[in-house]
Amino acid sequence: MKSKRLSYHRPCKDDFQEYFAINADPQTNLHNPHGPMTIATAHEVFHNILLHWNISNYGIWMVRELNRPEIIGFGGLSNKLYQDKQQTNLGYRLGPKFWGKGYATELAKTSIAYGFDQLKKKDIYALVRPSNTASIHVLEKCNFKLVDYFSDFQNEDPSLIYRIDASTRR
Structure with a gap:
């Protein structure tokens, strides 16, 4: 699958090292209370x-x-x-050298279109840490609305739950 500047592929076992490298990078985990992924967590x-x-x-x-x-x-x-409750979730993590190019927004919009047009989902959710203003901005550009809070980390501000539904996506 493709969008204007990106191609999307089903991952395979050979992609693990790149997955781990991105998720173990402290920069990609600035807003993650768990911090960078360990190799064991990345494998799981x-x-x-x-x-x-x-x-x-x-x-x-x-x-x-x-x-x-x-x-x-x-x-x-x-x-x-x-x-x-089981929900369809939008999530992404890009390597830091690809930040600030609009790729997260392009990926999010492609995912939304795929979810509604191909998968026929009624709504899509996204969970974001309140300090992650860049991802909040991406979600808001894609017409997600803040709908709830989720206390998923002890002694931390709750995560924000955003939602977009098929009828209000545009």
Whole structure:
């Protein structure tokens, strides 16, 4: 699948090292109370990404710039538990050298279109830390609305739950 500047691919086991490198980078975890991913956690999460694809036939994509071999990040839609309810979740993480180019917004808009047009989802959610103003800006540019808060980390401000539904996406 492609958008204006990016290509999206189902990840495979060979993509693990790039996945780990991006998720172990302290810069990509500035707003993550857990901090950078350990190799053990990365193996578990990446396994679950591949498993999600096998079960649902969609999931988090491996993302590249068009016509370039380097992986710039991972993102897309997956199922996520929100306060005991399974929801379709938008998530992404890009390598720092690809920040500030509008790629997160392009990835988010592609994911939204895919979710509503191909998967026929009624709504899509996103969970973001309140200090992550760049991701909040991406969500708001894509017409997500703040709908709730989620106390997912002890002694931390609650995460923000954003939502977009098919009828108000544009």
